[in-house]
Amino acid sequence: MKDDGKKKRIGVFVCHCGVNIAGVVDVEKVAELLKDYPGVEFSTDYVYMCSEPGQQLVLDKIKEDKLDSVIIAACSPTLHEKTFQSAAELAGLNPHQVEIANIREQDSWVHPDRDKATVKAVKIVKSMVEKAIQNEDLEPIKVGVFKKALVIGGGVTGLQAAMDIADQGYEVIVVEKEPSVGGKMIQLSETFPTLDCSQCILTPKMVEVTRHPKIKLMTYSEVESISGFVGNFKVRIKKKPRFVDEDKCKLCNECADVCPQIVPDEYNMGLSFRKAIYMPFPQAVPGTYTLDMESCLGTLPIRCGKCKDVCDAQAIDYDMKEEIIEEEVGAVVVATGYDLYDMKALGEYGGENYEDVLNGLEFERILSASGPTGGKVQRPSDGKVPKNVVFIQCAGSRDPENHNSYCSKICCMYTAKHAMLYKHRVHDGNAIVFYIDVRTGGKNFDEFYQRATDDESILYLRGKVSKIFKEGNKMIVWGVDTLTGQKVEVEADMVVLAMAMTKADGVPELMKKLKISIDGNGWLAEAHPKLRPVESLNQGFYLAGAALGPKDIPEAVAQASAAAAKVGALFAKDELMHAPTIVPVIEELCSGCGICVSMCPYGARTLNAVRKVIEVNEVLCEGCGACAAACPAGAAQQLNQSDSQIFSMVKAILRG
Template sequence: MARIGVFVCWCGSNIASTVDVKAVAKAAASFPGVAHATDYKYMCSDPGQNLIRETIESEHLTGLVVAACSPRMHEPTFRRLALETGMNPYLVEMANIREHCSWVHEDKGEATAKAIETVRMLVEKVKRNSPLEEIRVPVTKKALVIGGGVAGIQAGLDIVTAGIPVIMVERSPSIGGHMAQLDETFPTLDCSQCILTPKMVELSQHRLVTLHTFSEIDEVSGFVGNFKVKIRKKARTVDHDKCTGCGICMEKCPAKVSSEFDRGLSDRKAIYVPFPQAIPNKPVIDRSSCIWFTKGRCGVCKKLCPAEAIDFEEKDVIVEEQVGAIVVATGYDLIDRGLYGEYGHGKIKDVIDGLQFERMLSASGPTGGKIVRPSDGATPKTVVFVQCVGSRDDSKGIPYCSRICCMYTAKHAMLYKHRVKDGKAYIFYIDVRAGGKGYEEFVKRAVDEDRVVYLRGRVSRIFEKNGTVFVKGSDTLSGQQVEIRADLVVLATAVTSSHGSRELAQRLRIGFDQYGFFTEAHPKLRPVETTTPGIYLAGACQAPKDIPDTVSQASAAASKVIGLLSSDELIREPLVARVDEKVCIACFMCESTCPYGAIEHVTWKDPETRKEKEVARVNPGICEGCGACLPVCRPKALDLMGFSDEQIYGEINALSDLVKVIHDE
């Protein structure tokens, strides 16, 4: 016989001002199965909790209904309290009479009536609750980091500091990411390479790090604590165990293509290392431009290699790894050059993008740090910088702000003025967004000290006439049209999600927005987690981000991973689906419906008939308790623990009198 205790909370005046709490308690006391019902000003407070604790013991209660706020708020509080008294925590239910009654209704009589019915339902539910045990899942103490830019590097370094091994997968031949392309960084103007390369070296040499460059994620299965990952190690065509990195092959290779790292400002060979500080500092062959692979002849590298490291026969290799947690740090791309026809990007030689300018500034870049016009190599005397090229432009499908351009454009103009003393720098902007530590001061410095001219207005057109580049813009502050003859134009092109991000998200079963950026579990309170447990986000793959924010998020993601992997077992709520093997007909409709891949095929032996058959099984480590499998189960073999059919029907039937009244009316 059930002995349920009902505890009605006033929540100060939050509930009590709109719901007659005493009437609710009085009505609840008369419900069948209720042994005790009372009200109190703050149930969650210490005296409130003591009241419940004492009543459980004195009244020998077998279940609790706390009529108070949302279960999201205090369900854990009261379940913990039950556990302390020896009651199974899943015998506690919350009746939400605050968000569902007092906060949304004005009429006290009606709100009270609704509160009484809510309690009635929960009493019927809790009578049908069965004690549940937490699910314990063993954990693989190893983390996967996808992406080897500054976000991945920082996350990886932080995780190994806690003694947890890290597997890093990087798509390109070297780690370093976009940060390796940069010259100096805002707002302190410290050298990007000088602060990044030591981290690259530290990570690659760490005994707990396994580095897979030139590799991609093929498949991810499993669940938090126990992911299985298939990594495709693309054929480098160069055996890195034999290669000494002497560089003869790169010197002699006859096939030239434009360098991705220098964004087309220089050429690289078909056998190449992307940049001198690359890690690993050994070449790979780009088969799409290699003459051996495209025309079936050449082989110069193979003939000359003293270490006999060239292997034209090499195939992609799939490596399988097991990890407990995943950090996604796949970074960003910039918009396609063709998107802005009116700015001549990709057509006019002296119109370049911010990353190209960055390569030009870099001492290890194609010009050795000299700022030159790509068309004739002359020093540009007038440089026009254009912000918001793509960003904040609905008509180009990018309504968002790219967040980093205001700052790097100010930096570019500043560095240009430092290097070309008699040069003129103009910046076209819509708004200057400099909301970081030291950022506003930095922009002011560009204006006040370096005499950069800011013009408020978007540029309409950039065109070439008789070898001169014209920029047609406006200054809305003075209400004038502006036309500038520019020697060089630098476009702050919009940040987009990294190519292939949508496919990766689908493989990982994580969410992404309409622009391909990965979605966090909560924009404020869970900014580094995804909705898939055990998978975390770091850096610009979530949204455009600068280096300080990226590194912060990477460290945050790492601390989440360390927290997750600090215990031997994971504890999960037992609110998962369960299969009644006897009823299951092995149609596996559930399998095709499950968004988490939690359904397994198992052989089950009927204890009575001793016959074996194939049935579905829900892996409680993966199941998120969404319930999507229940309606598709034709024989009704599936049920959701904590929200069983019996419990739900109990709640609905509790309302049958009420339903009848409404019907009659």
């Protein structure tokens, strides 16, 4: 405990919050009882402390009574701590001398008994007085900003974020793990509800990104690690070897022509084949071939090596090695997207065993003009045009017992789109949709759905499908129509599952490295679901798109622009202020055991083995206090939240 012999002059301001607090707690009594508490110079109550006159009262009293600390007994500090800190600052008081005693969320809102709630309020305020007695003036820590952004993910979200940041004049690096940017959107046939061709609207963006002087595109690359702190990150990017020199490649396709190895084509969801050396799709960006070494027969002449022989441009280099590229950035936008739920998990629909049971993305490829069938609806097993197609919504969604509890949000709309596009291609075909609900919240969404049911005579049956099995060359679909209560059996030629969206492969592992929290479903967790929807709690990280949860293209794009605006706001400053409520090391007490190093989620603490002490990077420290709780020597003490303060607070509460 710091004892400089100076007695504090503390002011206590008890808020009524209308009836929110005063309806339960006797606020006048609280203010009255605190008047005699040691250290308290002034105590009063007021109807709305957060109002202009309320703040003015605090400001005036600080000046009048020369208060050197104030306690605002009101709502949670998450709401108005900043309000009163800035009011105090106006009066010349250090903002870290302001304490909020939460007598609303932690008292009046949860207790009905007036007397008991009043006693509790007094205890809460007294404990904050005890804390304030030992509070010290703290100054924010200043740190510079590296005005370059990293965007992880080259789908529509990542591309939009990159463009919007670059257009503000800042440099951007886009890292995409696949050989081309484009993400899931480039695989779609048409988009709802306008039936725009997905490729046609996305490829201009992809081209723009490659041409933008401020954007550096790193495809076939992955983020290996990010260290540092907001404004000052060091990024290690693993650039996988594509064995083809992007600049030399002339896109003649001769390498692929001679390549003897065929493998399922990821772009077409395995519905067609590609060569081991390939271009994912004609509009791929960057426009170059990639040699998939895992599928390659062998580069030695004795094994194969044909592609290198035929390449007149000499673009193929078998000796290309994985590279680690280091970059410095000030902000990171995470736009890692989504994947589809694994078909294998849906055993009742045949798992992956039936060729003619497809997921939504596979059906998109079948519908697509650039797909395996050139846009002609044919079923994968025998290439026949399916006359009866069953569409099943909520496959893997809204099923907390067996699959995912959440709604995948876009499936209602894309199922309507699928059924409609099918009808456009196969005029005499029957489309039957099984659904739980049809959710069409969105601009022109319900109109689109009405069109599907009314104009396109698509049959919607309200009920779940219990089983799909094969009989001859038909898929038998067992379901129920819950509106009539009848069991339904459909002989389908093809079934399309509106498969749940799920976290992208590898995302939990990556987020662990980036120290971005994820929720129980693996979606990224925003700093505040309502008020900070595109920020991470880990400062300097911004989140956008389907990585946060199921959403459609315009929503993802809007989030990308929002994240880019946030990055712009960060880069508009030349210096950042870092909260000073950090946990430094008291070197006289620290013996360098290393326990706190493993606890620090921000990498702020390092062990100096020679001096046998811990060293703290004060800019990295977010003041979470994990080290302070773990340090067995008491050498890690959070500023203005020391063990000594906590003990005094507990004592004040126990004394009453």
